[in-house]
Amino acid sequence: MGNVNRVDKTLKLNEMIYYVRKDAKLRDRWQSDLKSLCDEFGLTRTEYDALESRNPAILMDIGVHQYLVPHIMRLFYGTSGMTNSHPAMQAYLKAFPEESERALKGTSWQHIVNDDG
Amino acid sequence: MAKIVAAMAMTHSPGLAGWFESAPAEEQQMALDAFSDMRAHLREREVDVIILIGNDHLLNWPLNNTPNYTVGIDDEHVGPADWYDSWLQQEEKFSVPGHSALARFIVNESARLGVAMSSKRDMQFDDSVTVPTLHLNPDGEYRTIPINLNCTVPPVPDQVESYQFGITLRKILENYPGDERIALVGTGGLSHEPGGPRYFFIDEEFDRQYLALLENGDHAQILREITMERMEEAGSGGTGELIAWFIVMATTKGVANVLGYAPSYSWRSGTGFVIWPEIAASTGSGQAQSSMEKSDSM
Numbered sequence: 001m002g003n004v005n006r007v008d009k010t011l012k013l014n015e016m017i018y019y020v021r022k023d024a025k026l027r028d029r030w031q032s033d034l035k036s037l038c039d040e041f042g043l044t045r046t047e048y049d050a051l052e053s054r055n056p057a058i059l060m061d062i063g064v065h066q067y068l069v070p071h072i073m074r075l076f077y078g079t080s081g082m083t084n085s086h087p088a089m090q091a092y093l094k095a096f097p098e099e100s101e102r103a104l105k106g107t108s109w110q111h112i113v114n115d116d117g
Numbered sequence: 118m119a120k121i122v123a124a125m126a127m128t129h130s131p132g133l134a135g136w137f138e139s140a141p142a143e144e145q146q147m148a149l150d151a152f153s154d155m156r157a158h159l160r161e162r163e164v165d166v167i168i169l170i171g172n173d174h175l176l177n178w179p180l181n182n183t184p185n186y187t188v189g190i191d192d193e194h195v196g197p198a199d200w201y202d203s204w205l206q207q208e209e210k211f212s213v214p215g216h217s218a219l220a221r222f223i224v225n226e227s228a229r230l231g232v233a234m235s236s237k238r239d240m241q242f243d244d245s246v247t248v249p250t251l252h253l254n255p256d257g258e259y260r261t262i263p264i265n266l267n268c269t270v271p272p273v274p275d276q277v278e279s280y281q282f283g284i285t286l287r288k289i290l291e292n293y294p295g296d297e298r299i300a301l302v303g304t305g306g307l308s309h310e311p312g313g314p315r316y317f318f319i320d321e322e323f324d325r326q327y328l329a330l331l332e333n334g335d336h337a338q339i340l341r342e343i344t345m346e347r348m349e350e351a352g353s354g355g356t357g358e359l360i361a362w363f364i365v366m367a368t369t370k371g372v373a374n375v376l377g378y379a380p381s382y383s384w385r386s387g388t389g390f391v392i393w394p395e396i397a398a399s400t401g402s403g404q405a406q407s408s409m410e411k412s413d414s415m
Contacts, residue, residue, distance in 0.1 A: 001271045001345070002353030003313040009180045009270070018179045021200045022241070057314070066312040066354050067175055067269055080203040082131065083139045083383065084317065096314045103317035107382045108141065 008063025013051065016041040017068045020075065030075050057095040084109050119219065119293040123162040123300035124369045124393040125155055126362040128307060129171055131244040132384030134205040134251055140383035151376040151390035152252040158392055159253065164300040166216050166260045167253070168286075170361045171245030171304035173265035177237055183270040184233065186282065189240035189263040190220040196242030196250070205243075211250050213257040219293060220262045226289045232282065240265070245358075249304050259300070266361060268305065269354045275345040279360035280336070283367025284403045291399055303365040305358025307378075307387030308351040320351035321380040324387040327359070331391055334372035336405035339363075355386070362391075367403040369393035 008014070016038070020026040029037045038048045050058045054076055056069045064072070073088035082088065084104075093100045093113065101113045132140065133148060159167070176198065177187060192215045197205050220236070227234040242250075246263050254261065264286075267273055274282065290299055307327065308320035330339045340363075348356040366373070376390040397404060 001273070002349040003310070003315075004269055004349075004354040005271050007180070007270065011180075014180045018175060021176075022198065024199060027200070056312070060314070065175065065180060065270070066310075069312045070316075074204065079200070080206070081136060082204060083136045084385070089316070092316045096316070099315045100317050103315060103319070104382065109317070109382050 003060070003066055006060055006063065007065040011047070011063045012042050012044075013047040014063070014065055014068060016043065017064075017071055021071055027075065054091055055095050056092055084112055119290040119295055119297040119299055121287060121290060121301055121368050121396050122298045123158055123164055124365050124396060125158065125300065125391065126303035126365055127151070127155065127249060127390045128386055128388040129245045129248040129304040130309070130381075130384045130386035130388060131205055131248070132381070132386070133248045133388075134207070134244065136206070136383070140381055144379040144381050144383065144388070147377040147379055148388065148390070154376050155253055155390065155392065159259065159300055162300065163298055164259055165298045166219065166262060167300045167302055168262045168264060169246055169249055169302050169304060170264045170364055171249075171266065172268040172358045172361070174243055174245060174269065176241050176243050177265060180270060183267045184235040185267045185274050186227070186232070186234040187265045188220050188224050188234055188236050189215065189265070190217055190224065190236045191215045191238055191240065192217045194240065194242065194246070194261055194263065197247040198241040198243060201243045201247065205247055207247070211247065211257075213250060213254055213259070213261045216260040216262050216297070219295065219297060222293050223262070223286075223289050226292055227285065230285055230288060232285050245304050249302055253302065268358045268360060273345070273357060274360055276340055276343055276360060276363050279363040280340060280367040280403060280405065283364035286364065287368045287397075287399070301365045301368060303361035305361045306356055307359065307389050309355035309386035310352035311355045311385070313353050313355075315352065317382065317385065318352060319380045319382060319387050320356070321387065323347070323351035323356070324378065324380065324389065328375050328378055328389060328391070331366075331373040332375055336366060336403065339366070340405055366393065368397055370395045370397040370404055
């Protein structure tokens with residue numbers, strides 16, 4: 001397996017995202033008081049700091065499952081209109097500029113790398 | 118004896134619902150034409166029940182417990198789950214009838230045949246069920262049974278295990294004391310890496326190789342060449358959704374008809390659609406079974 005093998009299946013942050021996605025009240029608390037929500041789920045300082053970084057690379061480095069990282073970005077930046085120009089996707093451009101440029105070079109989306117990546 | 122009468126597979130990327138119009142017009146038209154062909158095939162084959170096979174995406178099970186196969190056993194399925202409404206641009210929930218009796222039979226018969234399948238009431242749905250339902254079954258015409266897979270939490274079933282599971286699924290359906298006409302629809306793929314460092318990456322070369330192999334119709338060759346390792350190279354945690362296609366392929370014979378393909382950077386996924394026109398005879402084994410037994414390497 002590739003990048004998904006980096007997951008820490010015991011990480012509390014992974015558990016927290018699983019439940020936050022499914023519960024509107026938890027999603028409200030994410031917006032209103034993220035720190036207390038993280039404390040309630042027993043996150044470490046490292047996990048909390050990784051969350052606050054809003055950086056997909058840092059989140060995956062501590063073991064967040066790659067599939068949950070976009071959900072974290074959507075919780076921060078909103079869920080609708082998830083084109084490549086969405087702020088959640090811009091976070092990926094910034095975190096992985098080389099991979100993103102290689103992927104989008106010569107495509108109709110090349111301009112987002114040049115503009116924001 | 119329930120009977121598999123149709124076998125198809127399709128990409129389920131959220132862009133096919135949530136930001137469809139962001140893709141070039143020719144990609145949109147390709148997808149719309151493919152959906153039209155698939156709906157026509159369902160009608161022509163007089164399908165009663167669609168079994169949708171796709172990635173659970175960590176939606177119904179948390180990371181500390183990810184069964185490989187989960188059957189939604191309710192008599193009604195409603196979605197998408199709230200978190201996905203705006204992501205998939207859905208102002209209203211879809212509602213399709215389920216088939217609880219058959220779904221529960223699948224769970225229990227699989228145990229008797231030595232395969233562990235979990236079951237779920239109140240199953241939640243994201244793109245893997247919502248996208249095919251919106252495009253293939255928008256009016257809830259067909260009863261639906263979702264079978265969600267673990268495609269993304271290691272260890273995941275590889276291509277050979279998935280193919281063998283497909284053979285078992287066919288046996289299960291043949292053992293059912295009813296005369297339902299079943300369509301198997303595999304959803305997911307083609308190449309993409311959702312949430313990974315290569316989120317924008319599409320491996321067009323891999324996609325075209327895979328689709329060409331499907332068109333050639335040699336299942337043993339596909340099982341040899343399209344390994345989980347190769348799928349991971351073509352996009353970790355996403356391309357491996359093609360195990361759903363392997364499950365469906367195991368119930369078929371020969372070639373697949375490729376309805377369309379596009380390396381869609383707008384939808385962030387290799388995007389493809391196929392129909393296998395011929396269903397395998399109910400011999401109790403898949404087309405590639407004998408060659409699989411000869412090779413320890415698979």
